[in-house]
Each structure stands twice: as C-alpha cells, then as structure tokens.
C-alpha cells in the first residue's frame with residue numbers, strides 16, 4: 001500500500017483528484033465511486049475541474065435498501081448532489097435500493113460490474129473497518145450482496161438522519177471480491193476517530209474482522225490520510 005499523509009481533507013481531495021486525473025489521461029473508462037463524507041473533497045475538486053467524464057461510466061459501491069433516488073439520504077441522491085449533476089457520466093450505476101428482490105438486484109449489479117471492469121475505485125473507511133457496506137465477517141470473495149448493517153454503522157450514519165431509527169437496517173453492497181478486482185484503488189480516511197482502524201487496516205493482520213485489511217493483498221492501493229487519521233501508524 002502506498003500511504004500519502006496530508007495536512008487535512010482539503011489537501012486529501014487534491015491528492016484524490018490527481019489519481020482521477022491520471023487515470024482518465026491513461027485511458028480509464030470506469031470509475032468505482034463511494035459515498036459518505038470522506039470523498040466529498042475529491043468530488044469538489046472534480047466538479048471544479050475541466051475533466052470530462054461524459055464518455056466514462058461510474059459504478060457506486062452501495063445503497064440503502066428501501067430508499068429511492070428522491071430520498072435525501074439515499075446514495076443515489078448523494079451522488080447526484082455531489083457529483084453527477086455537475087459532472088455527468090455517460091452511465092452512472094447505483095444499486096437499486098427499491099428492488100426488494102435481492103436475487104435480482106444483486107445479480108443485475110454483478111452483471112454491470114462484469115461488463116464494466118473498474119479502472120479506479122475510490123473508497124472511504126467505516127469506523128469498524130468496512131469498505132462499501134462490507135461489514136466485519138464478510139467473505140473476501142463476496143460479490144454484490146444484501147447486508148445487515150451493524151449497530152456501529154447505524155449509529156455512525158445516524159447523524160445524517162432525523163433519528164437513529166430512520167437509518168435503514170439493510171443495504172446492497174458491491175462485495176469485497178469485486179472491489180479487489182478493480183485495477184487501482186484509492187482509499188481516503190480523515191479524522192482521529194479513524195486512526196485506530198487505519199492502523200489495523202495497514203499494519204494489522206489480514207482478517208475478516210477488518211474488511212479493509214484485505215486491501216493489503218491488492219497490488220495497487222493508494223491510501224490518503226490526514227495527519228489525525230495517520231497518527232497511530234508506526235511510520236508516523
């Protein structure tokens with residue numbers, strides 16, 4: 001893993017932008033995208049730039065089950081607000097949270113990922129080490145699946161909802177196996193509340209207790225951290 005430590009998330013957004021810029025210039029066609037507060041500064045850099053994604057495809061990691069594209073907390077809505085409305089892609093895929101037929105929803109999404117191999121995947125990091133919504137214990141070979149969110153994830157995401165009981169309990173998520181098939185991976189993490197899990201991801205054993213630790217097996221991962229998120233690392 002290549003680790004880049006920057007002062008703050010604004011500087012992190014610039015590092016993230018560089019990877020998108022470079023990938024696009026090197027012919028990347030498919031971008032795997034993430035939600036959460038972490039990638040926002042990278043998306044801000046992208047929308048402020050003259051990069052053109054109108055011939056590109058985007059595939060998002062995950063979506064809450066039960067929330068449609070017009071729900072302000074759905075990940076489709078988030079992506080429209082933070083990126084797609086300002087920087088359109090030729091095709092933008094997000095799992096269909098309103099499709100209650102798990103078999104159909106997950107298989108459809110796997111077909112999309114198979115037909116569009118991801119050149120660059122951007123990831124955030126859950127406080128319990130999840131990537132996408134792949135909670136601890138998820139099979140490292142997993143494809144798209146329905147997942148029951150852990151209480152820690154529901155609590156962490158409750159800040160975006162009126163009350164904790166409004167947070168959906170289930171989500172569809174691209175699997176760890178699919179994430180690891182991406183050609184290049186960029187993971188960003190900011191803030192001291194991520195420092196322990198960042199250390200476990202980079203310096204700890206590869207274990208299903210910390211899904212992000214599987215990234216140690218991938219040949220081309222760049223981790224962008226601010227000083228707080230990096231504060232527990234040995235290299236610091």
Ligand SMILES: N[C@@H]1[C@@H](O)[C@H](O)[C@@H](COP(=O)(O)O)O[C@@H]1O
Nearest residue numbers: 035036037038124125126132133
């Ligand atoms: N499914 C998303 C993840 O993809 C994201 O990485 C995580 C961290 O969120 P944040 O970036 O706001 O810390 O939150 C959610 O659970």
